[in-house]
Amino acid sequence: MSEGNALKEFYAGLAVMIRNFDLVKRYWKWEVVFFAYTIANTVTMGFVGKSMGGGNRTILYMIIGATMWSYLSVLFEVLAETVAWERWEGTIEYTFMSPMKRITHLVGTCSFAIVYGMLRTFLMFIIVAPLFGINLASMNMLATLVVLIVASISFTGFGMMGAVLPLISPEKGVQVVHIFQAFILMVSGVYYSVSVMPKWMETLSYFSPATYALEAMRETVLNGEGVGAIMDKLVPMALMGVILLPLGLLIFKWGEIFSKRRGFLKRNG
C-alpha cells in the first residue's frame, strides 16, 4: 500500500471513530439511561459482595466482575451491532460503498469501542468506589493495564465474529448476538470462580477470553500480582486475540460477500 493510500485509510478509520462519538453525543439521553443501568448493576453486585462478608476483598471481587463485564460488553456490543445499527439508520449501503477497506472500518469501530469503554468504566469506578470505601492499595497498576489491553484485543476479535450475524441474517442476527453474549457471561466466571460450575461448563470457560481476563484482573487488583505471575492467563488470552482478530475479519468478509449475493445489505431484508 502506498503512503498516500495508507494515509487515506487512516483518515477513514478516524472518521468512523469520530462518527461514533458524534452519535454518543447526539444520543446522550440513551447514554445516560445506559450508564445509570450499569452503575445500578455494579452497585448491586457490590452489595451482594458486602452481604457475603469478607469485607473489601469480596466487595472488590464482585465489583471487578461487574466492571470488567460492562467493559467487555461494550466492546462486544459496539462491534457486533455496528452492522445492525447502520442498517437501522439506513446508512449501511453508503458505508459499504466507500473505498475504505473493511479492516479500516472495523479497526476504527474497535478503537472507538476501546476508548469509549475505558472512559465509561473509569467514570463508573470513580462514582461507585466511594460508596464502598474501596481500598485499591494492593493493586498492581501496570499489570492491570496490561490485562485490560490484552483482553481488549481478544474481545474485539469476538465482537467481529458477532458482527457477522446481523450481516447474514437481518432478522435474527441481533438476537443471536445477545444469546451468545449471555452465554459468555454465564461461563466466564464473572461473579464466581469457574471451578464451581459442572465440569463440562468449566471446560467451556477455557474457550472464553473473558475467563482469563477476569482471573488475571483479580490477581492484579486483589493480590497485587505482577505481569510475570499472570503469564498463564495473558498468554492464552493473547493467543486467542491473535487467532480471533484475523479470523473475525475473515468471517466478516465472507459474510459481506454472502450478503451481497443475497441482497441483505439493504435496509429491510
Next chain:
Amino acid sequence: MNYAVKVHDIKKNFKKSGKIIKALKGVSFEIERGEIYGLLGPNGSGKSTLIRLMSTLLYPDCGKIEIFDHDVLKEEKIVKRMINRVSVEASFFMKLSAIENLRYACGIYGFPFGKSKERILRMLEQVGIPKSRFNDPLENFSRGMQQKVAISRAFLTSPILMLLDEPTTGLDPKAKREVQSMVKDVVREHDATILLTTHDMEEAEKLCDRISIIHHGKIVAEGIPVKLKEEYSAKTLEDVFLEVIGVKIEEADENE
C-alpha cells in the same frame, strides 16, 4: 469507444420467503462519457437493483458491468472511487447534523476533515441549506432538504459516474424542481456522467440525453427522447411507455 458504463447481460434473482424473484433478466446497455442517461420504469422493475449492482452492493448471478473500463467485481476499489450515489431514501444518521454526516461521508473516502471542511460548507451553501441549520439534526429537515444534503454528499467525493436513484420521488413540486435544476448545475460544474432512474417521464425528458425503458427486469426500449417519440409517433414519453408496455406507468407497478 468512450464508454462510462457497459452493462452486459446482467441477471439477478432474489429469494424471498421461499419464492424466487427474477429482478433482472438479462440487461445490457451502454452509457457514453458525459451523458445523462435515464432508466425509466415502474416500481419493482429492477432499477434500484441495477444501481446496487453498479455500486458494488450486490453481486450479479451472471453478466458483467464495466465502469470506465474497470470490472465492478474484479476492481471493486477502483470503481468505488469513481462513483457515488443518491437514493430515494435519504440514508443519513438522522440524529447527526448535516456537517457531521458529511464529515463522515468524506472521511471514509479518505479526506481529512481539516481539508474537506471548507468544501462541505461551500457545498451546503450551494445547494441552499441555510447556515443556521448546518448543525441541526437531519431528522428536523424536510425531505427536500435532506435530499439536497444527499446530493452534496454524493458530489463531495468528486465522482465521475453519479448514480441517481429516483432522487426526486416523494418530493413536493417545488423541491422537485430545485433538485432537478441542481442536478443540471452540478453536472455542468463537475463534468460527471449520470445515470438517473425515475418513473417520472417529464423529469426524464427534461434531464436526460438518452433513455431506456425497463419493465419486469428487461429493457424494452432505448433511445433519444425525441427519436423515441418519433418512432412510436407519440406526443409524450408517457405515450411511448403506453405504446411499449401496453399500460400507463402508474398502473404498471410490480409487487414491491
